[in-house]
Amino acid sequence: MKNTEPRPVGPGLPPLCGDRARVLILGSFPSPKSREQGFYYGHPQNRFWPLMAALTRSPVPAWQDLEAKRAMIVDHGLAVWDVVRCCTIVGASDASIRDVEPNAVPELARRLGVEQIVCNGGTSARLYARWLEKDTGMAALCLPSTSPANAACTMPRLTEAWGAALFPWL
Template identity: 35%
Template sequence: MQRKSAFPPSVDEHTRLLILGSLPGDASIRQGEYYAHRGNAFWSLIGDVLGEDLRALPYALRLKRLRARHVGLWDVIESADREGSLDSAIRGAELRDLGAFIARLPSLEAVAFNGRTAALHGRRQIGSRPDLALIDLPSSSGAYASLPREAKRRAWAVLAAHVSG
């Protein structure tokens, strides 16, 4: 089994919505980009929320567009042993200190969890926060195929209330 590490956060002091995944998959780690696997619908789903075709942009511009709309990205797991890319294969997870991290984001109003693993670990770390909307989303991963993309799109649409126009 291989030890895999997450990326640094993509946030700034204006971040209003923080989207947390679990741990980057192999394609993302190889490319050094969040949600790099072709089968992952993240860029399509968040693009629909923002009303922009983010998939057509180079990665650096995608992140810039997210920050311009006050959307940040990070993961709940710092590192873990995992063979392949599935969350179900994660072992020995070292979790982030999300409580301390979000305390440094003065504009934060919502945290969205991309998938069940992110929600499980993230909610446990953040705890009860009446000042934050905590939103569980269906995973954007292509491995989560039991929910059609249109249903995922409808579920992700709730994020629109937390992004800047």
């Protein structure tokens, strides 16, 4: 039986980055599967890693190969983090996120030299606009979510949208 009670959760995951990144990809808050794995986009049906592999022309990493995933991001001048550090949430439901404590995204973006912020889905974009945009001074591009909950957006549509946003930086 799924947990339907909101509960405080956090902190989320640390940023996935090297010393520099031109683009910062922001999710909302790590799913239970991601928190369990200790790594971003840990749900096997999330299309983030196959999408990143296609866009960076890299092999699709094995699901458990966290180092290959990390290298794919860092080697291509990307970084991954979440808008939310801690929150109250029901399961993996972004729509249920409340009591937000944002991550220190402005500081990370400055330290890495980020030139573009992209959000993985509408919730991430809304949370970013509310909690962080004024402090980063950068508007974010809202891209279609790679979540399995966004099944209406096919892999070709994801590739087209994300490719248009990321190709200038890759």
